[in-house]
Amino acid sequence: MRKSIFTCLLALAGFYATAQSLKVSGNVRDERGEPLVGASVLEKGTNNGTITDGSGAYMLSVGKSNAVLVATFVGYNVVERAVSANANLDFTMTDASILNQVTIVGSRNGNRSSTDTPSPVDVIDIREITTKQGQLDVNQLLQFAAPSFNSNRQTGSDGADHVDPASLRGLGPDQTLVLINGKRRHQSALVNLFGTRGRGNTGTDLNAIPAAAIERIEILRDGAAAQYGSDAIAGVINIVLKETVNQLSANVNAGIYKAKYRFDNKDFDGLNYNVNLNYGVKIAQKGFVNVTADYNFRDHTNRANTVSDPDELQRRQYGDPRINNAALYYNAKVPVGENIQFYSFGGINKRRGDAYAWTRFADDDRNVPSIYPNGFDPIIASTIDDRAVTAGVRGVWKSWNIDLSNTYGFNKFQFDVKNTINTSLGEGSRTEFDAGGFQLAQNVANLNITRHYKTILQGLNVAFGGEFRNERYKIFAGERGSYYNYDPSLAGGSQGFPGYSPSDVTDKTRSNAGAYLDVEADLTKKLLIDAAARFESYSDFGTTLNGKVGLRYKITNAIALRGSVSTGFRAPSLAQKYFNSTFTNFVNGEAVDVLLANNNSEVTRALGIPKLKQETSQNASIGLTMNPAPGLSVTIDGYYVKVKDRVVLTGQFSDEDEDIGELLKDLRVGQAQFFTNALSYTTTKGIDLIIAHSTPLGIGRLSTTLAANFNDMDLGPVNTVPRLRGKEDTYFDERERRFVLASAPPSKINLTFDYGVDKFSLMLRFIRFGEVKLANWDYELDIYKAKVQTDLTANYKFSKNISLSIGGSNILNVYPDKSLPSLTESGGGWDPVQMGTNGAFFFTRLGFRF
Template identity: 75%
Template sequence: MAKICFSLLFTFCSFAVFAQKFKVAGKVLDEKGVPLIGASVIEKGTNNGAITDGNGIYKLMVGYTNATLIVTYVGYNKIEREIDGKGTQNFTLEDATLLNQVTVVGSRSLNRSSADTPSPVDVIDIREITTKQGQLDVNQLLQFAVPSFNSNRQTGSDGADHVDPASLRGLGPDQTLVLINGKRRHQSSLVNLFGSRGRGNTGTDLNAIPAAAIERIEILRDGAAAQYGSDAIAGVINIVLKENVNQLTVNANSGIYLAKYRNDSKTFDGLNYSVNANYGLAIAKKGFVNITADYNSRAHTNRAYTHPEEELVRRQYGDPKMQNGSLYFNAMVPVLKGVQIYSFGGINKRKGDAYAWTRFKNDDRNIPSVYPDGFDPVIASTIDDRSVTGGVRGVWKQWDIDLSNTYGFNKFHFFVNNSLNRSLGPLSPTSFDAGGFQLGQNVSNLNISRFYKTIFQGLNIAFGAEYRTERYKIFEGDRPSYYNYDPKFESGSQGFPGFSPANVINKGRSNMGAYVDVEADLTKNLLIDIAGRFENYSDFGSTINGKVGARYKISNLLALRGSVSTGFRAPSLAQKYFNSTFTNFVNGKAVEVLLANNDSEVAKTLGIPQLKQETSENASIGVTVRPASGFSLTVDGYYVKVKDRVVLTGQFEDTDREIGSLLKSLNVSQAQFFTNALSSTTTYGIDIIAAHSGNLGAGKLNTTLAANLNYMELGDVNTSPKLAGKEDTYFNKRERRFVLASAPPSKVNLTFDYTVEKLSFMLRGVRFGQIKLVNWNYGEVKNVTTGVKYSESEYTDIYKPKVQVDLTVNYEFTKNISVSLGGSNLLNAYPDLHTPSLTESGGAWDPVQMGSNGAFFFTRLGFKF
């Protein structure tokens, strides 16, 4: 597949060299008629561009006579203009003011483009990728569009079935900061306990934000703790909401999976459909309110496959059923000259049904009189997510001032259906309210900046402060969901035992931060950025982080960039205080596990230390090259070292000499904890993006090759003195493999996007590198068949490299109506099969690589009025 794709890339680029183009030339001046040297002129929708010379003159070959040019220069407003068949195009740029700024994450300068920053920034046009991809939610859209971004749907993973964990560059979900319109977004209240990604981490629920409300997503692939907040270790994702007015956009999508590996005769399953509408209304002069409504429904898939020689361990294994509804808005109103008030936010409500492990009819946990054929417990959820930001910004004596407040809230409420409490016997209810948890966050933020055009070649000074409060709660379920009515049997609702009064907590903390950021174009070719940030947590004390970045333009065709920085992440409130008793399955057998927080009696008995902060060191260096018109190449290498990494420990058993009797008294077989178990994780990687735009025949071909290569090393295990010698339990090889599986060691995306008049085609291949996980055989001493101690090959599940191929065809009937037809994973690729009773999830594969649902066929109708 890779050889074919590269051959096509070479062929298409060769054709493009001979394609006819249209010549455009002109000048770029400021308001006084002074030439702007080094201004950027780019053909919209391509990477084809030019830079003005010493007289402000540019020359450019574009693909069409109606091409649109985008002109930018630091400190000036952007101009976007269709050339309308005219070969001479002159531009006059005005001074940038706050009311016309272009925000790009990674720089606090008002009009710095993503190509000019000292750190790599991906800018994803959501309208483009939603038109040409089958994925419907933000996580899956980015999973197949950005190689350094990874998100997999989990199954059999309790709450993680309902909130997809996501990460950048293989680091934890909680080590990436998410912003909306440049303002901090709250995290989910969920802490991930199972699955191959995000284990032991909290993260931000990107799927709570409808893709239809988003104009673009900016991804800063670099440590940015000094710029945006101490937890931005892996990078920053900035979601920019739509501002367009006087246009109604409506989209209807549907799709279904080809049902391979089901344990019945169904051919298709997992019906997905969604409908969304977006409309913007103009208010006063340059004011607006933009509103989006979105509804998405997803049915169960079932891939409960097992090997012929092994008994089935789950009758249901696959995507959970999900209903997701959102209402979002983005608004701005000018109130005085140079002053505007703004607000944005929204609500999201999600209901999910996920299958837990099967209790077969002869299972000790089943009551045949209630379930003659056994039962498949359903973990249901109701997730409420809401946020709102309000602020005022303006210009005072050439200083741009932005004052805002953001409140965010996430509540996760569990219900368990088709289940029973075995200790209640035949009188047990079959549905339970299992309780849940919630997180509230309030952020007050002040940003002040000023751009000096006459100092050096441009100097931007920014500083500000932020005050954040957070509150985390666990609330109990109904009594039958957790209570033990007969000590001879396990307590609580099966599938997910409810939270008891002993689990209930209500904890908060506050954080104060202040930053300064100086960005200077020392010469026309050299940009330097220096940032520093002070933060104080009420529960973890103070930290100071810094960053130095630089970009040097060797010529209009070649530039170097790099940065070094430090970071700091305080453990989330969920990691500090979450506690629960849940059911795990080891070799297909149910085991009751206590997850105790660090203040518990069990943790103190074992000498588990209090959690402390993670610290990081980041470095990156890269090169950007434009060797020919329409072709660009960026290569960025990176290094991230995180010390005292917070993870989940392995599980201590009730046979342990120190706490065995205590665990038995609590009616649990195993216990685990959150702790700074790893002395460090060190990640080395490289991002490569090559893009080419050119004419091919009667149309235009855009070709992109994007790759992420990633390697992680794990440090020593940090144990307490009381646990010396128990490192293999504290953080064993199995748990280490889960950390390493946060991202495949390589992910390559090759995309061909061809447009001819009203018809467009998108062909994409995504190659996922090999993943290794350790299965449940690792904990066993001997193979029951041979009597010989297990070898590494018997407890390592290897998921070999796989390629997913996608194809989409889009046709615009008119400017107002379009239709897309296509398929994702057309070759029906799956991860390698393994023994279900030995995997973490109970399926024939863990949630790795491209997922485990197979081919997906979809259609999309789009309307604009």
């Protein structure tokens, strides 16, 4: 197949005239004369380029004698040099200074590049991947660009329909730390309760940050709690915002899904479109303000036509929610002296969503036929407000780099339920209710101090600092009709999503202080050692001390060995500690409460449920980086992560239970569930493999990338309490175990061919998602077999200012294997799996740059 692809690409290249070329060669080195392996050398204004080999050498054919070559390497300042006839052109690249520093996660040494760190770091150029992919939001962009990144678009999952749970290496969404420009990002106020991914977890809403505002995304694939604090068990995602000035960029994107099964005579649905603008203004000599405005619309899809009953088919709605997402973001740096700089960044995001809840059919006892004679699909409408701002001062004092900052973040969910009723109100019920919601605010003050000693050993970097964080979590009630039962013989509250009642109202805070020390030394020109330690003290559960040791050894200029061992932790989120929700049910003729009980409730105390404690982890990784030939790089990294006392949401305990039923009846609780450290441990083992090759082909250049993740997780025994001993199957049953195990497919393989000729480029990609097994409501396995998705994108640059992309994702319209809708967690023909359930997506993108 590969040979045939090459043949097609060569045939395409034959349409272009062969121009006379000029060969240029040279070396790229740092200030000390050390070769920079894998540095990029590009002919300015074209796609023509190459990377340096294991000795830092390059060779490139350019189209004209007055061409300009641009050399780039992460962690170093960009260098441009003009070509002269038959030139031998060398580049010497200087470290980025503290006032113009390139952020790289995994090392606090500003002189370190991503390829020099002891842990694997992926650097993803957003401008590059947005021209080659049809996805419009950050979660989906990363889903197809980084094999270790996992995100599932959910439906039938209440709040999770509006925020896609995402994680690294199959761990929980709350076990990955997100930074923006190196500063901690606040989490979402949402705790995932329903659906199959991230149940019981909180996470970070990456889709609140517009892709158009991002320069690149760095993914540290290693435990980093000792370096960055809580949540960094699986790794760190650092989002670096744009700094461009005097350039207006605008993009218009549109796409639509091709349904495999027709519904209401529609062959296409789920229209997506996006418009964005980005512009930067220069301030003084080295300052700037860069601003991005972004609007994204996503319409409903309907995939309910997987059911067998045609009459039921016509009454059901099941698919993606409708989303309106608008954002305004900025990034700014202003010099206030020769060695001092003020900086600030942040933005606001407003999202409105309409998601389908489970269908209530005409004869359902929760329906009022005079209002809905054909039954109804309740709509859970959300309004999500997200905002964040960081302000800081960075400067140099007696060779010490000092960075003092403060970051405030806020996330709020407001729920409205539409196309619904409160059945207990009968024909007098309204069809729309304010159901209340929740919010989270976080404030982080941060001080980082670093110094690099070039003359000690072969280079010594010392970093230390502290952080103080305060968080506040609230639940606010909805209007009375959204939660109240006016007639105990009928169902109360708004159908589809009962509102939060006054008894659910919560207002809780906590704070924590942390301090760290990080020492990184080049003991020799070949051996790097990094050691970090971090102490944290929480107001609600105590203290923790964690450490990390990493190394990188250059066996040759082309081969390096890297590895690390560390301990980590994650403090339970405030939502996991204090979220509670009450709704009314009718048991044996008497109205009783069904309660999702918080960790400090009367129910959990009566059952002897202990207070939540931190999750702890042990991480280890080892890997090789190789540049065996010019234009070829290989990295392979194995990892092991053991997480102890993992927090999960239990199953529901009923008042019919022979052992604890009377206790629940005394508490007037019909059913109860809660958060607890139920899993004694989970162990995750895996391998990340990335092979990249770039070579001239015909009159163009072919870049080939194979990126794969292989992942395996084991679950330990269930931690229970004396009163619930023997009830492990309810405490954490087989369905829940399967959901955790399926947080990532056991394998994900991405093979990409990218061919460019002058102004034209073509991208062909194959993505294989491994087999996933889930337990349905009958506790039988639903098997979603391995599937391959095919993507194809063509891009043409009409000029340096205008480009057009046309393509498709999953162009062969491949779907996961179907299951019975009545038995899936989502209520549809599939539970959410990584490849999605919407079928082929065709798109076009028009880009402007002036």
